[in-house]
Amino acid sequence: MRTPATDVESVVREHTRFVFKVAYSILRNVEDAEDVVQETFLRVHRSGELPNVREVRPWLARIAWRVALDRVNPRQEIALGPLMEAGFQAHAKETGAEQLLVQQEQVALLHRLIVTLPEELRHALVLSTVEEMNSVEIGKVLGIPEASVRTRLFRARQMLKEKLAAWMEGGHGS
Amino acid sequence: MDPDNPGRKIDAWLDDALSRYSGAEPRAGIENRVLAALRAEERNPRRRRWMVWVPAAATAAAVIVAMVAVYSSRKPSPVPSPIESKRAPAGPPETTAAGAGDAVADSSAPRESRTVVQAPGPETVVSAATPPLHSPSVFPVPAPLSEQERLAITALRCGLLPPAKPQIPPGDELLPQVEIQEIRIEPLNDLEQS
Numbered sequence: 001m002r003t004p005a006t007d008v009e010s011v012v013r014e015h016t017r018f019v020f021k022v023a024y025s026i027l028r029n030v031e032d033a034e035d036v037v038q039e040t041f042l043r044v045h046r047s048g049e050l051p052n053v054r055e056v057r058p059w060l061a062r063i064a065w066r067v068a069l070d071r072v073n074p075r076q077e078i079a080l081g082p083l084m085e086a087g088f089q090a091h092a093k094e095t096g097a098e099q100l101l102v103q104q105e106q107v108a109l110l111h112r113l114i115v116t117l118p119e120e121l122r123h124a125l126v127l128s129t130v131e132e133m134n135s136v137e138i139g140k141v142l143g144i145p146e147a148s149v150r151t152r153l154f155r156a157r158q159m160l161k162e163k164l165a166a167w168m169e170g171g172h173g174s
Numbered sequence: 175m176d177p178d179n180p181g182r183k184i185d186a187w188l189d190d191a192l193s194r195y196s197g198a199e200p201r202a203g204i205e206n207r208v209l210a211a212l213r214a215e216e217r218n219p220r221r222r223r224w225m226v227w228v229p230a231a232a233t234a235a236a237v238i239v240a241m242v243a244v245y246s247s248r249k250p251s252p253v254p255s256p257i258e259s260k261r262a263p264a265g266p267p268e269t270t271a272a273g274a275g276d277a278v279a280d281s282s283a284p285r286e287s288r289t290v291v292q293a294p295g296p297e298t299v300v301s302a303a304t305p306p307l308h309s310p311s312v313f314p315v316p317a318p319l320s321e322q323e324r325l326a327i328t329a330l331r332c333g334l335l336p337p338a339k340p341q342i343p344p345g346d347e348l349l350p351q352v353e354i355q356e357i358r359i360e361p362l363n364d365l366e367q368s
Contacts, residue, residue: 110191
């Protein structure tokens, strides 16, 4: 039988990257996300509830999500004036550093669009971008049924498409 | 990308962008940093950190108690009558007659503002400086309640004592109700007739 300290250590080694992804999806900053990872596992350690937890991943994701939300800076904005046009042309066959730059601009443009979504849709969509996170786990993190998660993801995607279409009709992205 | 089908173009762009949205990776060694933080937490638990503040809190409490004590000692205590509290000045008293130097009173003993010293010669009067009437020390502060008075108030509040009835001094009793008859003024017919 393993001691609780060993359990925490194994959980850290197994799920650190996942917790980081959850935090980064909200904070969009590597240093802040790493701070959230550390704070998340400290809370796990202090709570002592780890031996009683059946599903560790959603539990960890929920803690990290809450810690990250506490650190969100509402005034944090990204200047995306020229980036938007460059980001939408990301499917050209760039290579190397140029391709990397275009991908970053693409993500920045998407982030600017996601920020405009209603909060309930935004949280579901952001968590869905974390790899290996399915609708069931997202529902456990947000405390809503899986069907609601699917509905929110559909609505969020529809709104993003409408915003992109309107933006393209405005003469951008051609 | 098919320029003729903007819907597909948008879908493809969204799929691509969403797949990269949380694509950042933590810096190398984050697991070790987290574990080091956990070990540090075990060595120095959080509940011990706040104990650092215990001496500071105790010091602050002591300072507050000292301030309260100083403040309460500065409160004006019941001032006795100026006649009792005033003492004669330490210097030689004024004498109304010569040759009464041996009648100098002991300055350490309390005396009234106007003390008559028994002397073999003529009467010697020691006059002390009388404080002006507008001085606050002239007006006595209400004396605190005695122990018996406090007990009586407590008993009254607890209902152990009947409420006191107002005492009417003799001579102030209520007078019996007096009936005042209606005043009638008769016409002065008699005067006119006369």
